[in-house]
Amino acid sequence: MPDFDVLVLGGGPAGVNAALAASAAGLKVALFDENTAAGGQVYRAPIDASGPPAGGRQASDTLRRELAQSAVTTYFNHVVWAVTADYRVDAAGPAGPMHCTGRALIVATGTTERVVPFEGWTTPGVIGLAAATILLKSQGILPGRSTLVAGCGPLLAAVAAKTLEGGGNVEAIADMAGLGDWGRTLPAMVSRPDLMREGFHWWREIRRAGVPILSRHTIVKVEPACDGLLATLAPCDAAGRPVAGTRRSVVADCITVGHGLTPSTEITRLLRAEHRYSRQAGGWVVVADQDGRTSRPRLYVAGDGAGIAGAAAASHHGTLAGLACAIDLGGTGTTQFRSRVPAARQLHVKAARFGRSMAQLMALRPGHVDSIGPQTIVCRCEDVTRAEIDTACDAGAHDVNQLKAWTRCGMGPCQGRTCADVAAELLAARVHGGLREPAGCFSARTPLRPITVEALTGDFSYDDIPIPKAAPL
Template identity: 35%
Template sequence: MSDHRPVLAVIGAGPAGLAAALAASARGVRVVLIDSAAAAGGQFYRQPAPGLGAGRPQALHHQWRTWRRLGAGLDDRLAAESVTQLSDHHVWCVERGSQDFTVHALIGPQQEESVAVHADGVLLATGGYEKVLPFPGWTLPGVVTAGGAQALLKGGLVLPGRTAVVAGTGPLLLPVATGLAAAGVEVLALVESAGPADFVRRAGTWATAPAKLTEGFAYASQLLYHKVSVMVRHVVVEAHGTERLESVTVAALDSEGRPVPGAERRLTCDALAVGHGMLPHTDLADGLGCRLDGPRVHVDDEQRTEVPGVWAAGETTGIGGATLSLAEGHIAGRSAAARLTGVVPDPHDWASAARARTRLRSFFAALDAAYAARPVRWTEQVTDETVVCRCEEVTAGAVREAVDTLGAGDLRTVKLLTRAGMGWCQGRMCEPGVAGVAGCEPVPARRLLARPVPLGVLAAPIDPPAVQ
């Protein structure tokens, strides 16, 4: 006997995707949960590989009880066959038909074969990725992104080095610095370009999210316990080394966001974890024609995009952490289940999650404003010899020549003249840096393919193997 329940494809198995899958599958919808990782959890709930034999994985996480509840709920839904989990599936395109959708995904680490998932609705929970800005020496071995250092520790129980500096800006630096210190790394300094005065001015907002305030105090106490020096209104201006990272130069910033002459300090280290905030993953939403508000996917009160049958939740709709992602995923899953089964959604069903969403969105908007209150003039420290596009090895000098000499007035022209952004990442990682050096506004590029796809897959028969 066939199962005629509507199918919802949830893309992304982080906090938002898990919450959405559990909410929808409990309300009469078959869910296909698709994720590129080997196990559910996303970056926030990333687990050590089973073969590593981690004795206390909870030591690497906070909100461990929430993760255990989500994991147990997923196991129950898998056993009841109301959720199908597709791990190691890398979605490269979502086709919109007249009545349904086809999700195309590459399989496994080699990604040489593609399968198709047919669904009545799609829920995008694709998360975010790090914004990384170039500086002299940033391509040296030993320099990693802040999230990369966290992934190494959580997923592989690997330390990026013995002596580290954590630098850049944004709330991600706090768990990275404290996590590394707790794991035995000597964290010399947390170098944050934002200043405390910008946070004090918004004290009223912090009081609206007491759990987040408590979390911040916990990080501060851990930094104090591990004797991590916190350097606010400072920036790493250069990384030094021959074969690999050996030291970094840190400088104080003046009121204009420039390094103060004579205020440089050199720190000897073998690891630098650096990040400059997060950006939403919007490639699949772009390809579907969803409306974007700046860098994020636009959604209504039910987490619906402007494309019928497509919902979005979590950091693809704006960076806001795991708790906000859980609330949005819960709302999106309930809304999708109601809409796909022909029931008029009742907002009272998710009233509590909606209140949490409103409160947390306000909190993170204030947090973003505090971090961005005093911009750093980082492009002035990028020398012409600094590589800004690692895939194509394009230097800042080449980008500046394209603008100043060849007359490039937008990012696309810079790309055509220099090849910056034409490599493996297709500009996803280097675009903020190239745009900053060029003085151009970054413009979302509508891509048919959300990730590189082998030509053999594109040349295969039109109907790839389908997952029912």
């Protein structure tokens, strides 16, 4: 069983920079990630890396190169399925099950995309905006020959522009935000002129292609059509509720939709660190100081687990968490690493200002779940509908774990990552006057990810089982 000073869970910009900072202090560091290479969602490695770096490729290639040249031990293609209180990590990888221990643990597991259910959202051909970016950036595949892009946040423009660049058609963009919402982000945008230029380039290409842009519109229904999928769009108010007005119909091969991001906090919840609810930060977030120290000794959080702030902020927050580890564990050159903290904090604050401004555009709107129909599925793993959730609330379910026990909402393979935020919002609205803290959050349990028995046991047959000789009569 390998022993390390620091275990880092997550190979995105936060995790990699945390690992690099801790390793530079002479600490023995291991990094785990489910993917084949470092980068996370934003800096995901393309399958074909032979072409010239474009867009975020240069930054992502630099990140992977620095990691490869460091002393960090990497475990890619490894699914972490259990973490214990003594910081033992159990994972399954290509060579079978393995485990290791660490003196400290840095959790940099990123986010999960939120999709607020609507009629037909489970129809084949309806995918998340994050899934669309994986197809476009990593696989080089169009979501469809024609695509409808709907939801909220900067991924709308990114997916639409990349689809057009790849030769696809974008039938329309339905944005829940209004022009005023985007206008309020301009002061923060000025702090990141590079991203501002990239965003303006996306919108310029979208305008040039003649793509209809429907501000303050939301998707309310999807149904199969002879030519693909038929989506119904409706105007909505600032709270996300559909309002009276002209309904629009759009036919497309693929519908990409996303309503923001929620922090992935399964591991920090499993380890009983303190959490708080913040709508603007994406939901339940770990309570941590500015350097990532949580309420639990030697447990750190890096990146969006402490609140949605974007990839650039996550990079600097990862560095801060790695420096905090080096200082707390007594790495070599502690004085030198202490001197790096103020500059890293300044960089994080500057980057987070922009990222948190974008996060406000993606925050769950207080009235968005009101439009979910009674027979609409909320938990797609267990086919739990809005009506079943309402019935459980009326019968006395006062928090989401009681709701889970009564309806099986959140008991499927995703363990509530897809439905938790929406289910809690429905319960809070019906039972607690909209207050989310009393509604609670799902208890985290192992296995943290779906895992097969074969991944834990490996290849064996009954001949491999030792059978003792029979005792003499």
